[in-house]
Amino acid sequence: MKPYALVAITKHGVEVARTLHEKLPCDLYYMEKFSYGDESEREIRLFSGSPREHMPHLFHTYKGLVLFFSLGAVVRLIAPLLKSKHTDPAVVVVDDHGKYAISVLSGHLGGANMLTREVARILNAEPVITTASEVNQTIPVDLLGREFGWVIEDFAHVTPVSAAVVNEEPVAIIQEAGEKNWWT
Numbered sequence: 001m002k003p004y005a006l007v008a009i010t011k012h013g014v015e016v017a018r019t020l021h022e023k024l025p026c027d028l029y030y031m032e033k034f035s036y037g038d039e040s041e042r043e044i045r046l047f048s049g050s051p052r053e054h055m056p057h058l059f060h061t062y063k064g065l066v067l068f069f070s071l072g073a074v075v076r077l078i079a080p081l082l083k084s085k086h087t088d089p090a091v092v093v094v095d096d097h098g099k100y101a102i103s104v105l106s107g108h109l110g111g112a113n114m115l116t117r118e119v120a121r122i123l124n125a126e127p128v129i130t131t132a133s134e135v136n137q138t139i140p141v142d143l144l145g146r147e148f149g150w151v152i153e154d155f156a157h158v159t160p161v162s163a164a165v166v167n168e169e170p171v172a173i174i175q176e177a178g179e180k181n182w183w184t
Contacts, residue, residue: 004115005029005062009051013068016098016123018044020066023122027062029054052077064090064115066101074104085109086155092116094125102128148179 004026008017014034021028021044032046039046047054051069058065059081067074071093082088082105090112091105101123103116113129120127133139 002027002062004064004066005058006066006068007051007054007058008034008068010034010068010096012096013094016094016096017066017068019098020094020119020122024066024118026066029058056081059089062089064092064111066092066094066115066119068094068096070095071102071104078105090115092119094119094123098123098125100128101125103130107131107134 004024006017006021006024006026006028008014008028008030011034014030017028017030018036020026021042027043027045029045029047032048035046038044055077059078069077074091074093078091085106086109088106088110090103090107090110092112092115093102093104094100101116101120103112105112107113107129108131113131113134116127116129119125
């Protein structure tokens with residue numbers, strides 16, 4: 001899977017996307033009618049037709065999408081493509097003027113929250129992240145131990161444990177093997 005794609009469908013969105021493309025390793029796609037004439041040397045891909053025609057390919061090709069669309073349009077475009085939080089790409093929406101970067105899909109596992117923060121940093125935008133663990137500054141249970149190579153065997157238990165953590169209820173971690181100084 002390729003890392004990231006930026007997709008813009010308006011004149012102002014294209015301007016912001018081109019700025020982001022200079023600073024973020026990614027592919028950039030935008031509508032042919034907004035061509036600057038320098039796309040081939042900048043490795044920018046132009047498209048014609050409806051973004052709906054191109055979204056399935058982009059959705060299944062990239063680890064993350066940064067879409068310069070309205071949030072409502074993105075919801076309608078990606079809804080038929082959604083499969084699982086374990087496999088869907090990160091999706092971030094940026095408004096036409098680059099004021100807000102919004103984490104839309106696969107915030108934790110897909111990395112949309114991290115991508116949102118990075119996009120916001122580059123554009124000097126406001127990151128909008130609504131996952132409860134982020135807002136409450138708690139541990140995102142589905143990411144716990146990932147940097148140590150831990151693997152969650154049964155995701156069915158993650159949701160109730162996540163709910164307990166964000167609701168400040170007690171949770172126990174039982175470790176029966178491995179290095180024990182991981183919490184520091």
